[in-house]
Amino acid sequence: MTQAAVNWTSPTRAALPGSGRPAPAPTPVGRLPRRRRWGMVALGMILVVVCAVLAYLLVVTAGITRPYLVVTREVPYGTVIGPDDLTEVEVNPAAGLQPIPASQRDQVIGKHAAADLYPGTLLIAKQFTDLAVPAPGEQVIGIELKPAQVPVRTLTPGDSVVLVVVPAAGLSGVPDPHTTTSTRPVSVAATVAGSVGPDTTGNVRVDVAVAQADGPTVAAMAAAGRIAVVITTRD
Numbered sequence: 001m002t003q004a005a006v007n008w009t010s011p012t013r014a015a016l017p018g019s020g021r022p023a024p025a026p027t028p029v030g031r032l033p034r035r036r037r038w039g040m041v042a043l044g045m046i047l048v049v050v051c052a053v054l055a056y057l058l059v060v061t062a063g064i065t066r067p068y069l070v071v072t073r074e075v076p077y078g079t080v081i082g083p084d085d086l087t088e089v090e091v092n093p094a095a096g097l098q099p100i101p102a103s104q105r106d107q108v109i110g111k112h113a114a115a116d117l118y119p120g121t122l123l124i125a126k127q128f129t130d131l132a133v134p135a136p137g138e139q140v141i142g143i144e145l146k147p148a149q150v151p152v153r154t155l156t157p158g159d160s161v162v163l164v165v166v167p168a169a170g171l172s173g174v175p176d177p178h179t180t181t182s183t184r185p186v187s188v189a190a191t192v193a194g195s196v197g198p199d200t201t202g203n204v205r206v207d208v209a210v211a212q213a214d215g216p217t218v219a220a221m222a223a224a225g226r227i228a229v230v231i232t233t234r235d
Contacts, residue, residue: 068122069087070088070120070121072084077192078133081111086105086123089122091122111130112129112132114126115156138212141215143229144203145203145229147198149225155195159231161231162229164229188214190208192207193209
């Protein structure tokens with residue numbers, strides 16, 4: 001054995017000066033204890049409970065169905081809803097729909113369709129009304145419109161429109177130059193009750209409900225071809 005091997009001592013266990021005992025090993029410094037954020041812990045527990053309750057409700061209500069009213073055949077706008085126009089169907093209420101319960105069947109029969117009803121659709125409250133078409137104080141008038149007198153969009157029963165009386169046309173088919181244009185043209189509020197067309201010539205026939213006082217004016221202007229339709233909103 002060499003002299004270097006005999007005199008070797010561990011650097012961590014060096015002898016104390018003046019004594020033959022080795023120095024004690026250094027004590028490791030431990031990590032400081034972390035502070036627990038009790039607010040975050042409580043929030044996490046609340047979220048876990050809420051998620052568990054929601055999952056339970058979804059599982060419980062997934063298989064629950066209830067009877068609702070559904071349309072069995074086409075019911076045009078303004079037509080009275082009869083017993084044969086409705087049937088019952090089982091629907092899961094958790095779907096986010098708001099159909100009419102089957103228990104209210106007798107309250108719906110006898111109402112008027114507020115829009116065109118099609119077979120297979122669930123009935124909702126906005127699809128029927130107590131008002132007849134025409135309602136009291138109204139008249140229904142048929143108008144034949146050329147392509148330039150009606151928007152390209154198809155008129156649907158229930159659409160709110162404005163009937164504008166256009167100036168009379170001269171012999172050449174253009175507006176009469178003697179007709180003043182400084183004043184606002186006569187306009188009448190109306191509701192579309194039905195529409196057919198366009199036919200082979202491109203013309204569209206529309207039934208409109210107007211106030212009884214406006215009926216004669218609209219009928220006369222429609223016969224002269226002086227009505228243009230402006231769509232506002234859907235009722």
